Amino acid sequence: MSSLNASLATALSGLNADQGALEATSNNVANINTPGYSREEPILVSSDPVVEDPLTFGTGVTLQSIESIRDPILESQIQQETQTQGQLNALVSALQQTQVNFTSNTGGDIGTAISNFFDSINQLATDPSDLSLRQGVLTAAGNLATSFNTTANQLTTQSTSLDDNVVSTVNQINQLTQQIAQLNGQISALQNAGETAGTFVDQRQQAIDQLSSLVDVSVIPSDNTLTLTTANGTALVAGQQSFQLSTQPNSSGLQDIYSQGSDITSTIVSGQLGGLLQARDQQIPAIQSQLDTLAAGLANAVNGVQTAGFDLNGNQGTDLFNPPPASVTGAAASLSVAITDPSLIAASSDATAGNNANADAMYALGNQSIISGQSPSDYYSGIVFDVGNATSEATAEQSASDQALQQLNDQRASVSGVSLDEEAANMVQYQEAYQASAQVITTVNDMMYAVINMTTLTG
Amino acid sequence: MQHNGLTMDPLQPRVTGTSTIESSGARYDSGARTGATLALLRELESSLVVSQQALLTRDLEGMQRGTEQQKRLQHELLVLWDTETGQGSGVQESAWFLPGKPSPKELQGSAELAVAIGRILHLARVQAGLLIRAQRSLKLISRLLTGPQINYEPPATHTIAAPGFNPVFRSGTGLNKEVRCRA
Numbered sequence: 001m002s003s004l005n006a007s008l009a010t011a012l013s014g015l016n017a018d019q020g021a022l023e024a025t026s027n028n029v030a031n032i033n034t035p036g037y038s039r040e041e042p043i044l045v046s047s048d049p050v051v052e053d054p055l056t057f058g059t060g061v062t063l064q065s066i067e068s069i070r071d072p073i074l075e076s077q078i079q080q081e082t083q084t085q086g087q088l089n090a091l092v093s094a095l096q097q098t099q100v101n102f103t104s105n106t107g108g109d110i111g112t113a114i115s116n117f118f119d120s121i122n123q124l125a126t127d128p129s130d131l132s133l134r135q136g137v138l139t140a141a142g143n144l145a146t147s148f149n150t151t152a153n154q155l156t157t158q159s160t161s162l163d164d165n166v167v168s169t170v171n172q173i174n175q176l177t178q179q180i181a182q183l184n185g186q187i188s189a190l191q192n193a194g195e196t197a198g199t200f201v202d203q204r205q206q207a208i209d210q211l212s213s214l215v216d217v218s219v220i221p222s223d224n225t226l227t228l229t230t231a232n233g234t235a236l237v238a239g240q241q242s243f244q245l246s247t248q249p250n251s252s253g254l255q256d257i258y259s260q261g262s263d264i265t266s267t268i269v270s271g272q273l274g275g276l277l278q279a280r281d282q283q284i285p286a287i288q289s290q291l292d293t294l295a296a297g298l299a300n301a302v303n304g305v306q307t308a309g310f311d312l313n314g315n316q317g318t319d320l321f322n323p324p325p326a327s328v329t330g331a332a333a334s335l336s337v338a339i340t341d342p343s344l345i346a347a348s349s350d351a352t353a354g355n356n357a358n359a360d361a362m363y364a365l366g367n368q369s370i371i372s373g374q375s376p377s378d379y380y381s382g383i384v385f386d387v388g389n390a391t392s393e394a395t396a397e398q399s400a401s402d403q404a405l406q407q408l409n410d411q412r413a414s415v416s417g418v419s420l421d422e423e424a425a426n427m428v429q430y431q432e433a434y435q436a437s438a439q440v441i442t443t444v445n446d447m448m449y450a451v452i453n454m455t456t457l458t459g
Numbered sequence: 460m461q462h463n464g465l466t467m468d469p470l471q472p473r474v475t476g477t478s479t480i481e482s483s484g485a486r487y488d489s490g491a492r493t494g495a496t497l498a499l500l501r502e503l504e505s506s507l508v509v510s511q512q513a514l515l516t517r518d519l520e521g522m523q524r525g526t527e528q529q530k531r532l533q534h535e536l537l538v539l540w541d542t543e544t545g546q547g548s549g550v551q552e553s554a555w556f557l558p559g560k561p562s563p564k565e566l567q568g569s570a571e572l573a574v575a576i577g578r579i580l581h582l583a584r585v586q587a588g589l590l591i592r593a594q595r596s597l598k599l600i601s602r603l604l605t606g607p608q609i610n611y612e613p614p615a616t617h618t619i620a621a622p623g624f625n626p627v628f629r630s631g632t633g634l635n636k637e638v639r640c641r642a
Binding site: 073393395 | 515516580581585586587588589591592595596599600
């Protein structure tokens with residue numbers, strides 16, 4: 001039956017609902033600059049009516065829930081792109097550093113050192129008995145060896161530095177997975193109790209975004225919780241339990257990544273960790289291998305001509321460079337000049353002091369296809385070009401990734417972000433509704449007062 | 460920096476340093492040729508930038524327009540180079556955008572031309588990266604829409620995700636919303 005009390009209750013429900021809605025608006029405004037915050041929307045529904053034939057009376061309003069606005073497809077795309085961006089950032093940074101290694105050697109770059117070496121032999125051919133020209137060849141050979149050593153050592157240093165980054169990245173991943181597992185527990189507990197968990201969900205989403213930038217992550221949602229694995233299926237988080245990754249040195253001294261006893265290094269291809277591993281295990285070893293091939297090929301070819309000729313004393317020539325390892329590995333780092341006496345350079349082909357035929361033959365090596373079908377200079381130029389090309393490709397890819405991610409984040413902001421204009425309009429709307437409900441209560445109160453007075457008078 | 464004629468940065472292609480094309484079949488002086496090529500490359504560069512924006516905003520008409528414009532420009536460039544080099548059968552189309560393998564004839568010209576080609580190469584790579592992402596995005600949506608919970612009712616025009624895609628995020632009115640119950 002309709003009564004003043006019922007009207008009072010209806011007006012009160014309005015006050016409560018508007019107060020709750022205003023709370024959501026106020027929370028939105030407060031979090032306008034909070035990274036990862038998703039806009040909240042109050043869901044108001046009318047309460048079940050009371051039917052008293054022939055009339056139906058409404059019983060007010062209920063704030064059913066407060067919803068956080070999210071688009072899971074967008075979140076998934078952002079997550080995927082964040083992984084790619086993390087990988088490219090690490091890769092581009094490593095490749096740029098590699099480029100620097102080829103340009104900032106104190107002894108000049110290898111290409112220049114190769115040219116100088118063959119130029120010095122050409123000079124020697126003009127007067128094979130001139131000791132100063134012979135010394136010039138030894139100096140140029142020494143500079144060439146130093147250039148190879150410096151570049152190879154810089155690459156090794158860079159590899160070690162990347163290895164350190166791998167370890168620190170694994171530590172960051174472990175911290176984040178632990179945090180996500182903890183948040184899973186909090187969210188699950190709150191949601192099971194019918195409580196609001198939106199803030200924790202936002203925090204978890206942020207942690208997942210951070211994790212995505214470090215490693216390739218697949219998110220498998222289940223009731224009130226999430227399971228995270230790497231793209232290859234290695235478990236990272238299952239509900240409230242996190243699975244820690246660990247590192248162990250391999251036979252090369254570099255750290256491999258393990259999960260529950262299994263080596264998962266080769267399965268990580270994305271995120272910062274993927275980029276670091278790609279640079280450490282693929283790009284740098286490939287360059288090192290090419291440098292070793294060049295150093296060994298050059299040293300062996302020069303030694304071959306040198307030992308076929310005769311030195312200034314008429315003796316059979318000996319190696320100019322210390323022989324590189326048979327396996328070639330490490331040839332660039334260990335390249336060194338074997339002789340210190342300039343008279344030991346075998347410029348002559350017939351043991352006479354004035355003969356320069358062997359020097360000419362040695363000089364000719366500079367233009368011969370002695371390294372994998374290419375001249376030494378061309379082979380080196382190829383290495384440099386490959387490094388530059390790989391850097392440019394990765395940089396372009398990084399640029400595409402940045403643009404795509406920016407676009408996706410803009411889309412997310414338009415879906416989940418807080419609009420001050422919209423919130424201001426909502427605020428006015430809820431305020432007016434609250435005032436109207438309050439006015440209803442005042443009116444009901446007046447009416448009750450009138451009724452009470454009437455009762456007193458009649459009593 | 461340069462190493463024996465090779466540049467460190469492949470965005471700056473190898474330039475032989477001469478501004479005179481020594482082809483017997485050349486009909487134009489090198490300045491005019493370079494100018495015409497540069498003009499086309501500038502137009503191509505602008506077109507690629509516009510195309511990238513269209514691609515990012517999924518502007519299908521813009522993408523279509525851009526692709527047609529780029530095809531036209533590529534054709535004009537090929538014709539121009541064919542005329543210049545006097546090769547008769549023309550330059551291989553793929554040679555234009557083949558990274559790391561520029562032909563000597565293509566690389567003749569001013570340093571400005573080399574820089575312009577480098578920019579085009581970079582933009583083309585970015586464009587390729589964006590196209591791959593667009594394709595990946597379409598595949599993702601396609602997978603979601605053809606998931607195990609597909610029904611054969613006409614799809615609601617405002618619904619993005621298939622219902623029940625993510626049990627944590629319960630589908631609301633188009634956007635999936637996480638329901639937060641109040642105590």
